[in-house]
Amino acid sequence: QVQLQESGPGLVKPSQTLSLTCTVSGDSISTSGYYWSWIRQHPEKGLEWIGLFYFSGSTYYNPSLKSRVTISLDTSENQFSLKLNSVTAADTAVYYCARGLAPPAFDYWGPGTLVTVSS
């Protein structure tokens, strides 16, 4: 059974960097054919795709966030991470990590973690 779990600070100050980690169990993030993605949801709003890392090493980002986002994999820990810099209150959201089939259909999701940007 594949499981994903997000972890990281729940409170980040404006202008700082939001850093989250997704720990994967029940599957190897090195497995070919999968995408590893971050998706967020603002309070009472819809889903917003942030970006993804394809097993081949390619990364794809939402153009609206691309200048501030980095997604990377740590195969030794079976984790992948999100860094979003220069955050503002508009980045307050629930952040989900997810595994994607190809072409990206997200079949496993973490439970989500609320990140609040506030001083």
Add this chain to the structure above:
Amino acid sequence: SYLLTQPPSVSVAPRKTATITCAGNNIGGKSVHWYQQQPGQAPMLVIYYNNDRPSGIPERFSGSNSGNTATLTISRVEAGDEADYYCQVWDSATDCVVFGGGTKLTVL
């Protein structure tokens, strides 16, 4: 950028059929995926590749995709189907994942 349009809300009586649409330019040429999100929970994949169901998803859930509209159909609706539903595609022109705005399904 590619845009997916869903109705904000759909209402249906129990045991009837619910239809949720997802409109996009030539969406019939893409693979469409659908997610169900219950309050306070992560989304769950209910239909992928237009009309395939993941293991554990009831046969009551089905999908279709043609022209400019993809459709999620839920037959014999139950109270537990009340949730938000999102469609999603991969836009190969921009290498982006795109979500629809979501539809709130209310069971009367």
